[in-house]
Amino acid sequence: MEYAYLAAGIVFGLGAFGAGIGNGLIFSKTVEGISRQPELRGALTATAFIGVGLVEAMPIISLVLAFMWAR
Amino acid sequence: MDHLAPILNLGGFRLDLSALFMIVLSSVLVFVLARLAVRNLSVENPGKLQNFLEWVVDFVKGIIGQTMDYKKGAPYLALGVTLIMYIFVSNMLGLPFGVVSEAHDAEHATFLGMQLFVEGNPEHLAFTWWKSPTADASMTMALALIVIVLSHVQGLRKNTKHYLKHYTHNPNIVFFPLHLIEIVSKPLTLGLRLFGNIFAGEVMIGVILGMGFIGIPAMMLWLGFSIFVGAIQSFVFTMLTMVYISQAIVHEEDH
Numbered sequence: 001m002e003y004a005y006l007a008a009g010i011v012f013g014l015g016a017f018g019a020g021i022g023n024g025l026i027f028s029k030t031v032e033g034i035s036r037q038p039e040l041r042g043a044l045t046a047t048a049f050i051g052v053g054l055v056e057a058m059p060i061i062s063l064v065l066a067f068m069w070a071r
Numbered sequence: 072m073d074h075l076a077p078i079l080n081l082g083g084f085r086l087d088l089s090a091l092f093m094i095v096l097s098s099v100l101v102f103v104l105a106r107l108a109v110r111n112l113s114v115e116n117p118g119k120l121q122n123f124l125e126w127v128v129d130f131v132k133g134i135i136g137q138t139m140d141y142k143k144g145a146p147y148l149a150l151g152v153t154l155i156m157y158i159f160v161s162n163m164l165g166l167p168f169g170v171v172s173e174a175h176d177a178e179h180a181t182f183l184g185m186q187l188f189v190e191g192n193p194e195h196l197a198f199t200w201w202k203s204p205t206a207d208a209s210m211t212m213a214l215a216l217i218v219i220v221l222s223h224v225q226g227l228r229k230n231t232k233h234y235l236k237h238y239t240h241n242p243n244i245v246f247f248p249l250h251l252i253e254i255v256s257k258p259l260t261l262g263l264r265l266f267g268n269i270f271a272g273e274v275m276i277g278v279i280l281g282m283g284f285i286g287i288p289a290m291m292l293w294l295g296f297s298i299f300v301g302a303i304q305s306f307v308f309t310m311l312t313m314v315y316i317s318q319a320i321v322h323e324e325d326h
Contacts, residue, residue, distance in 0.1 A: 050307060053303045054264075056268075057264035060267035060271055061260075061263050061264070063267060063271045064263075064267045
């Protein structure tokens, strides 16, 4: 039975869900921090993108797995 | 179309030739870049490359200063500069173009007379010879293992008592299984994060290429995003390196 495509879809779908929520939390706190102290905009944005690089690690690994299974 | 990697089968040990060539190429490129930047060093009148390298060294000094006291972390400045320059150049290498060779079937797939390894017997084979070295999982896991083994060894050498107490007394022996999991997951996530980002970027480049002319604006956007992701991932790798090393060697203040 062709469960490989279904597995790839589920794995990456859940990974994208987690990535969306994680990035949304990061950027909501960043926008709140910028609104409190507008002069720290550069530092806060840089830290936000570093956080995105860390949060997206697991969803990217799930993407690689999905590519491996859906060949 | 599925592009295969040109793998040589040396008695069971499978060597990926394209990864080998690209690793050598990126090493040579970073070495040439660094050597050109330190020619004719001058304090009053720095050239552009010297300025750029000074900026990189300052940047890594800032990263080390964020995670540990800079006097303890000064020996790791060379490691940090090497990591960030090497990973950044490696991430950028796979973006401009690709080199693909074709073979009729599995028997004609040779390189300088040596047979390339192909599973099964598909009809039309295509091998890619140019890719980012960091798009190969073995390369990124090797980098992660170097860094993690370094942190363990330095922790054992410099900070032996506190480093070993950190596993059982942090804050209770109940947490010991979590520390065991941490020993496994740190190198895994460090290496796979870099591999996944760059490899997924290259697969997406291949997908957009298959879209034809409509994909030209999509390709411009995706290449720009890939440059951004490559820079961010090199920075994240270097910063996590310094964080793990500081966790291993700077323990006196906690206890």
